Amino acid sequence: MLTKPDSLLAYINDATGLRLPDGHFIDGGFRAPRSGRSMQSEDPGRGEAFADFARGNADDVAEAVENSRKAFALWRRTPPAERGRILARTAELIRRNSERLAITECLDSGKPISEARGDVSGAARTFEYYAGACDKLEGSTFPLPSDYVGYSQFEPVGVTAHIIPWNFPISTAARGMAPALAAGCTVVAKPAEQTPFTALLLAELLFEAGLPAGVCNVVTGTGIEVGAPLVSNTGIDHVTFTGSVTTGASVMRACAENVTRSVMELGGKSPVVVLDDCDFDGTVTNVAGAIFEHAGQICSAGSRLVIEAGIHDRFVEALGRKAKAISLGHGLRSPDMGPVNSAMQQEKIAGFLDRARERGAEFISGGKASSDPETGKGYFIEPTIVANRPAEDELVQEEIFGPVLTVQKADNYEHALQLANCTRFGLVAGVFTGNFTRAHQLARDIDAGQVYINEYFAGGIEVPFGGNKQSGFGREKGLEGLKSYCKVKSIAARIG
Incomplete structure (x- = not known):
């Protein structure tokens, strides 16, 4: 639990009190970048750097994806009720660490602390919502002739990549990670280079809540050095992207090369x-x-x-x-x-x-x-x-x-x-x-x-969200968001 100073503005001059993450979060812990390089994150309210973070590359991405692929074999077999318990504990940990997360988000993104607190509360609610949905993802039966039986079931799509924007770092991370994990998928997230910290903190809280190592990995860095290798990696089964139309189109082209599923939220007017x-x-x-x-x-x-x-x-x-x-x-x-x-x-x-x-x-x-x-x-x-x-x-x-x-x-x-x-x-x-x-x-x-x-x-979080026309396609939030991370398998059998 973060102890408040006499004035929140004390954090402007000393961000060390926030215990900011050092490195990528891979395989259940923080790892130094392969290149040894770092970047600076700015406090937009001052126009000055306030902390360093890892500058990743394709090697870091490859390690994260490999870990997520290995972890997928375990996580997909984890009983839905147990997945729900882990997500529920994550929601509680977010609330317990809410002030630390909100101050970090405020310094990193610039938004007023009241808005940052609202975002953190919303992230907790997102994990809470999908915790309750884990064991309620049900298939259907088909009205076949009496000597046949037919039914469908939802299966996790696999390893999912999440490209997180700088405007709502913790909110967007939560609305992608939580349903993916609820469905039984694993996660490799790339937060925006302007706002890297709360996604890393979120991954750490997930691990503390009991998420197995490798199920959620976060690699920080630039779009060119981390984002592009991530969405084009053949080990990725699904990409969730939030950002500009121009960048989204580039991501879609990369997905097309590997026939990778995607959800695109591309902005609006x-x-x-x-x-x-x-x-x-x-x-x-x-x-x-x-x-x-x-x-x-x-x-x-x-x-x-x-x-x-x-x-x-x-x-x-x-x-x-x-x-x-x-x-x-x-x-x-x-x-x-x-x-x-x-x-x-x-x-x-x-x-x-x-x-x-x-x-x-x-x-x-x-x-x-x-x-x-x-x-x-x-x-x-x-x-x-x-x-x-x-x-x-x-x-x-x-x-x-x-x-x-x-x-x-x-x-x-x-x-x-x-x-x-x-x-x-x-x-x-x-x-x-x-x-x-x-x-x-x-x-x-x-x-x-x-x-x-x-x-x-x-x-x-209960209301599906997504765009039409050049605002993108696919839906996040609600049960529709959960289905984005599932594939449907149909089974038909002759029994008579």
């Missing part, structure tokens, strides 16, 4: 459709949260406000006031909004804003890069709202992955639906209206993998 009859104040709060949580660095962020003309002016004015009141700061000081993840990300977002300004865009709020007002450090972007833009505008069509909300004014319901579907993405959508008929019509007609009605980010 999600609309929040607000109709004239919405609960005004509650909707303003939801729209702000949909884009400014974790500085907009969420694949499912509500980055487009599609709003009916009748309340457009009043709504945008209220939303602008809320955006201007948002406090910025280092995540450990519990600001309303923390930094973006890196200097590269800050520069990318600022480029979108600069080009929009050159095109004559009107900024309701924000629009510039910034820094921590207390220290003058870190990678920050002001909470930004851009006034009505045409459907073909770059701010409407491209995923910015920052605290930037683009407004699209709709003439009526039909126009709102048209605007909601005007991009190549289809991850999620939000709908805010007091008319439930209209709400469910929009939910039916918007092309997205998940639709929130009257509360953005509604649901939890």
Whole structure:
């Protein structure tokens, strides 16, 4: 259990109190990288490195995959109820170590400590949920003629690779690892090089909970040196990837070479459709949260406000006031909004804003890069709202992955639906209206993998999640997520 200092900010100057992992986690313990090389992880709130971690390569990947293949023979035969007990103990250990995990996540990713604590709590709930599902994965029987019997059973797909993004390191690791392990698969995870630590800590807690050595391995390093060898390794039976469309396409090409199964979650440009009859104040709060949580660095962020003309002016004015009141700061000081993840990300977002300004865009709020007002450090972007833009505008069509909300004014319901579907993405959508008929019509007609009605980010681990169109394919979370790590075997026998 981590002992808190007098001030959480003490960790900014001394991360050693967190007991951060040293090395890859392979075969039940931490291993030095074969090359002996290391990398630095930055604290985005200061724009400075705070810890070193192992820089892996293809040799480390090969060792991890070999260990997972050997461990698979044991783990797949472990009774489902026992797998469930191990995952349940993991959930308890996550809760017992919650503050250590949250502070690590905050320093590594930059998000406010309150959001990091929520992510850690969600990771514990994820393991708890799939612990309960281990012994409930049932097959079917088939209605064959009376002298035949037919049935199906689920089998674990094998060794699974998990490419974890930097925006939700522990959440995304948990939502992939937990169902894979519940199904009887083994895991080789590669966290983003910007946020390596909580995946390593999670693997250590799994082992402490009783997971056999080799069942869960974590290799850290760059996408080129670790990610690419991992997804192309012939010992991998399934790849779960969360990231950009461009990188996802490269991963799919590597999977195709070995005919490897995959689940792809590739981001979005999600609309929040607000109709004239919405609960005004509650909707303003939801729209702000949909884009400014974790500085907009969420694949499912509500980055487009599609709003009916009748309340457009009043709504945008209220939303602008809320955006201007948002406090910025280092995540450990519990600001309303923390930094973006890196200097590269800050520069990318600022480029979108600069080009929009050159095109004559009107900024309701924000629009510039910034820094921590207390220290003058870190990678920050002001909470930004851009006034009505045409459907073909770059701010409407491209995923910015920052605290930037683009407004699209709709003439009526039909126009709102048209605007909601005007991009190549289809991850999620939000709908805010007091008319439930209209709400469910929009939910039916918007092309997205998940639709929130009257509360953005509604649901939890029980609700399947994934995208349509260029937002990807396959589903995580819920029982659908468990089935992603299974293959179905059908058996038919003549008995008469």
